[in-house]
Amino acid sequence: MRKDILRERFNGNFCFNSSTAYGSLFHELIQSCLIQNNFTSQFMESEILKVVKRSIERLYSADLNENDVIGGLMDAIPTIRAWADKFIGEVPKPIEEHLSTSKTKLSISICNVLNVEEHICSIKYGLKGKIDASVEAKVSQNGILKRTIMPLELKTSRNVSPSHYAQTIFYCLLMSDNYDIDVESGLLYYLKIQNEETGKMLNVPVVPHELRSLIIQRNQLAWHALDDQRSILPPMIKNEFQCKNCSFNASCFLYHKAIENGTNETSGVVEIFDNKVAHLKDHHLDFFRNWDELITLEDEDMYRFQPEIWNMLASNCDDDQCLNNMCLDPETIETIPNGEGYRQFRCKFIRKAGKPNFVLDTQFCIGDHVIVSSELDHRTVASGFVEDIASNFVCLTLDRIPHGGSKRNFDMDIESCHSFLCASEKTAYSNLRSDIIDTFYRIDKDELTSSMKLIRQNLVSLLVDKETAKLRRLIVDFDPPCFNQSNDTMPNIVDTKSLNDDQIKAIKLALDAQDYAILLGMPGTGKSTTIVQIIKALVSNGKSVLLAAYTHSAVDNILLKLLNEEIDMLRLGSKSKVRPEIVPYLLNINQYDNVDMFRTFIESKQVIATTCLGITHYIFSKRRFDYCIIDEATQVTLPICVGPLRFADRFLLVGDDFQLPPLVRNHEAIEKGMGKSLFTTLTGKHPRAVTRLRYQYRMHEDIMNLSNCLIYDYKMLCGLPTGPDSFLKIPGWNNNFLSQFHKENDNRCEEECWLQTVLDPWKPVVMVDTDNLEAKESRGLNQNSVEASLIEQCVKAMLIGGIPQTDIGIITPFRHQIKLLSQKFKDLTKIEISTVDRFQGREKKVIVVSLVKANVDYRVGDILKDYRRLNVAITRAQSKLIIFGSRSTVSASEIMRNIIEHIQNAHSMCKLKDKNTPSWHIVPSKVAKT
Numbered sequence: 001m002r003k004d005i006l007r008e009r010f011n012g013n014f015c016f017n018s019s020t021a022y023g024s025l026f027h028e029l030i031q032s033c034l035i036q037n038n039f040t041s042q043f044m045e046s047e048i049l050k051v052v053k054r055s056i057e058r059l060y061s062a063d064l065n066e067n068d069v070i071g072g073l074m075d076a077i078p079t080i081r082a083w084a085d086k087f088i089g090e091v092p093k094p095i096e097e098h099l100s101t102s103k104t105k106l107s108i109s110i111c112n113v114l115n116v117e118e119h120i121c122s123i124k125y126g127l128k129g130k131i132d133a134s135v136e137a138k139v140s141q142n143g144i145l146k147r148t149i150m151p152l153e154l155k156t157s158r159n160v161s162p163s164h165y166a167q168t169i170f171y172c173l174l175m176s177d178n179y180d181i182d183v184e185s186g187l188l189y190y191l192k193i194q195n196e197e198t199g200k201m202l203n204v205p206v207v208p209h210e211l212r213s214l215i216i217q218r219n220q221l222a223w224h225a226l227d228d229q230r231s232i233l234p235p236m237i238k239n240e241f242q243c244k245n246c247s248f249n250a251s252c253f254l255y256h257k258a259i260e261n262g263t264n265e266t267s268g269v270v271e272i273f274d275n276k277v278a279h280l281k282d283h284h285l286d287f288f289r290n291w292d293e294l295i296t297l298e299d300e301d302m303y304r305f306q307p308e309i310w311n312m313l314a315s316n317c318d319d320d321q322c323l324n325n326m327c328l329d330p331e332t333i334e335t336i337p338n339g340e341g342y343r344q345f346r347c348k349f350i351r352k353a354g355k356p357n358f359v360l361d362t363q364f365c366i367g368d369h370v371i372v373s374s375e376l377d378h379r380t381v382a383s384g385f386v387e388d389i390a391s392n393f394v395c396l397t398l399d400r401i402p403h404g405g406s407k408r409n410f411d412m413d414i415e416s417c418h419s420f421l422c423a424s425e426k427t428a429y430s431n432l433r434s435d436i437i438d439t440f441y442r443i444d445k446d447e448l449t450s451s452m453k454l455i456r457q458n459l460v461s462l463l464v465d466k467e468t469a470k471l472r473r474l475i476v477d478f479d480p481p482c483f484n485q486s487n488d489t490m491p492n493i494v495d496t497k498s499l500n501d502d503q504i505k506a507i508k509l510a511l512d513a514q515d516y517a518i519l520l521g522m523p524g525t526g527k528s529t530t531i532v533q534i535i536k537a538l539v540s541n542g543k544s545v546l547l548a549a550y551t552h553s554a555v556d557n558i559l560l561k562l563l564n565e566e567i568d569m570l571r572l573g574s575k576s577k578v579r580p581e582i583v584p585y586l587l588n589i590n591q592y593d594n595v596d597m598f599r600t601f602i603e604s605k606q607v608i609a610t611t612c613l614g615i616t617h618y619i620f621s622k623r624r625f626d627y628c629i630i631d632e633a634t635q636v637t638l639p640i641c642v643g644p645l646r647f648a649d650r651f652l653l654v655g656d657d658f659q660l661p662p663l664v665r666n667h668e669a670i671e672k673g674m675g676k677s678l679f680t681t682l683t684g685k686h687p688r689a690v691t692r693l694r695y696q697y698r699m700h701e702d703i704m705n706l707s708n709c710l711i712y713d714y715k716m717l718c719g720l721p722t723g724p725d726s727f728l729k730i731p732g733w734n735n736n737f738l739s740q741f742h743k744e745n746d747n748r749c750e751e752e753c754w755l756q757t758v759l760d761p762w763k764p765v766v767m768v769d770t771d772n773l774e775a776k777e778s779r780g781l782n783q784n785s786v787e788a789s790l791i792e793q794c795v796k797a798m799l800i801g802g803i804p805q806t807d808i809g810i811i812t813p814f815r816h817q818i819k820l821l822s823q824k825f826k827d828l829t830k831i832e833i834s835t836v837d838r839f840q841g842r843e844k845k846v847i848v849v850s851l852v853k854a855n856v857d858y859r860v861g862d863i864l865k866d867y868r869r870l871n872v873a874i875t876r877a878q879s880k881l882i883i884f885g886s887r888s889t890v891s892a893s894e895i896m897r898n899i900i901e902h903i904q905n906a907h908s909m910c911k912l913k914d915k916n917t918p919s920w921h922i923v924p925s926k927v928a929k930t
């Protein structure tokens with residue numbers, strides 16, 4: 001039971017070993033034979049080759065060779081065939097029973113396969129599980145023949161275990177709930193226990209007294225999982241053999257020592273315990289207790305809405321968390337082959353009944369994780385994330401094609417004949433299609449992601465693993481970092497002519513670091529440029545580099561620059577999250593015929609890039625790196641940062657304390673220090689490890705000084721010349737340029753057109769104040785339609801004036817405003833519209849900022865008080881920054897007041913008159929797609 005609780009909190013040791021790798025391959029093989037109902041040697045041989053080819057990464061991780069594995073699987077063919085000959089078909093054959101009380105022999109045959117890997121969450125029993133195969137079986141006893149559904153559980157262990165019986169009984173409950181029918185027993189098949197030539201097949205009945213004791217255990221487990229019982233784990237099992245081989249032993253022992261005040265004596269397994277945690281001193285245990293508490297606080301916030309998914313009818317949930325009455329359009333289902341061998345499905349859902357503009361009005365946004373369930377019986381059918389959202393549909397990328405679940409067949413009879421329509425992939429598409437059309441779905445936001453488990457696992461690895469001893473000394477004990485004596489020579493490959501002195505100093509420090517270095521740079525000072533030069537130098541010295549950042553966009557930002565330098569690299573991640581230019585560098589597992597080829601490929605890559613949470617990839621069980629570089633390191637909490645650092649000997653953290661902080665939702669966790677990044681901590685502890693970049697090359701001086709006056713106290717210097725070239729040039733700009741947008745005989749705007757002020761090429765910073773207009777935000781949603789229309793006019797005018805779409809970025813802190821703006825510019829897809837967070841590390845010639853907040857109570861919200869987020873927003877523009885907002889409302893934020901004062905002093909405030917409503921300009925609905 002303790003292991004089950006630990007499994008909910010930690011990833012465990014995620015490396016594949018040979019028995020888990022073999023186990024998963026056997027499962028895939030038998031499941032595919034069951035689905036195809038083909039157990040011929042020829043079919044199995046060809047399936048083995050396919051299964052092994054799909055699993056090259058797992059074999060690499062488990063140190064297995066495909067020929068040995070193929071041999072091992074082929075050796076099992078006679079056993080599987082004998083099992084199938086006996087138990088698959090229409091004629092029941094005698095089977096051994098667990099806890100049999102009957103004198104008469106039971107016979108069983110599997111006559112139909114309903115599903116494989118069926119994922120069932122039962123609200124009724126508070127259980128969830130993935131059933132290896134859901135089957136229909138013919139059962140004969142005492143001369144009575146019945147057809148009944150049951151779970152089939154496949155096992156590759158060499159011993160029968162009581163936990164397998166328990167699992168099978170629970171699966172019977174899950175199936176009962178899912179199919180709304182009593183399931184009296186399940187099947188357990190041990191491939192490797194040779195009591196016959198077939199392996200061992202058992203029938204496991206749901207016996208009332210066993211079920212009672214299992215439900216009691218389930219309730220105890222649920223008690224331990226409660227928030228306020230978190231520190232009380234179920235007792236340790238103290239079994240030498242099991243503890244040694246348990247993949248959760250490190251977290252178990254660490255918990256015992258740090259949280260339960262345990263010792264090697266009380267652990268009951270002295271030697272194994274000491275081997276893992278004897279080295280931990282009091283301050284290590286304090287470190288773990290502190291971070292465990294912070295993560296728990298944050299965890300509670302993330303799980304806040306989870307119960308609603310299961311407890312509330314979709315019609316009672318508000319649109320914020322749940323979309324109900326959704327229909328899947330079967331014509332839109334598209335398979336997305338993923339580079340890593342998994343498949344995903346793109347599906348479009350339309351709401352059958354509801355408000356016409358409902359989807360845009362909801363809290364659902366692109367990138368949100370979602371769970372799709374059938375509306376009728378609340379059965380989970382798929383999970384994934386939002387890919388696109390418009391007024392009348394939502395497009396999801398899902399792990400499987402949703403369907404309404406198994407449907408009863410015409411000959412179904414509760415007593416004697418359980419007969420269902422298959423929902424598995426062998427089902428003819430036409431069946432599935434009608435099933436899809438007939439089903440209504442609910443889509444819930446899934447706040448629960450597995451990242452918390454990984455974060456906790458990072459902490460355990462940091463404190464326990466042998467490989468992280470050095471990292472532990474540096475970031476837990478705060479040992480001072482060491483540097484080689486600098487010999488002042490720079491590798492030839494570094495393009496010193498294009499760099500300034502600060503940047504050259506930063507490169508030297510990074511190359512001299514024996515432990516770590518820190519690169520602190522204000523916006524546009526060339527942090528990513530410097531990172532690229534450091535990577536070039538390291539690669540030319542034969543070193544390997546793991547490049548990571550919190551967001552995919554930050555990772556790809558550096559990779560795009562590396563591409564220009566023709567540096568070879570490997571990008572890990574899913575195709576849907578990666579920039580198109582980087583897609584060719586994604587790992588494509590289909591290219592490798594064998595493990596050696598794959599190993600050679602992986603080991604040949606000197607630069608591997610991923611996000612900080614992407615480190616669960618198989619390759620990290622084998623690969624280590626000379627350096628790890630983390631960009632935007634001020635954006636990640638310590639336990640997330642530790643993830644990639646675990647795999648390298650030295651590291652470089654790059655960032656700026658005054659740009660985005662780590663994303664932490666829980667206020668108490670922030671107060672207790674979770675929002676302080678490792679970057680900030682180490683910068684304070686060991687200033688010797690820090691180099692600073694001061695010259696920025698992105699922004700016109702006026703834009704830079706806005707940030708200087710707010711944050712940097714004029715320490716940021718301009719590396720760019722400030723001649724006429726530094727201003728925005730609108731190619732079509734002339735005295736008559738704006739007249740094309742005004743209606744004939746309508747001079748209400750012409751006499752003093754606001755676009756004249758805003759687009760004036762000699763004004764690099766302008767704020768458009770909407771206070772005189774009816775431009776209020778929508779109630780309850782951070783959305784402002786008048787502001788969006790003004791932005792549409794302004795941006796389209798620039799496009800007509802000849803500014804390319806790719807030069808324009810629109811930033812707003814609110815995701816609902818992004819949805820609205822994306823609608824306005826839906827034909828102009830090269831204009832980037834994004835949150836501040838996604839724009840960090842990026843730049844555009846023109847940046848338009850939509851502040852959205854406009855209300856009579858002057859409520860400005862937290863985001864517009866966040867000086868770091870605002871700093872990022874105003875430092876993305878090279879030549880022109882246009883800010884739209886309600887001066888009276890946003891002035892409630894002190895930092896916004898300062899921005900406004902600075903702009904006012906520069907005479908760059910454009911206060912709209914009430915006649916400047918958006919309709920005074922003729923804006924073509926379509927603009928040439930430059």
Ligand SMILES: Nc1ncnc2c1ncn2[C@@H]1O[C@H](COP(=O)(O)OP(=O)(O)OP(=O)(O)O)[C@@H](O)[C@H]1O
Nearest residue numbers: 498499500522523524525526527528529697698841
């Ligand atoms: N030494 C230099 N001389 C001239 N231009 C430079 C120099 N270093 C960087 N740049 C230019 O400055 C701009 C900003 O550089 P870069 O994107 O590397 O900055 P950054 O510090 O990573 O930005 P951010 O703070 O947004 O993350 C780029 O256009 C880059 O080409």
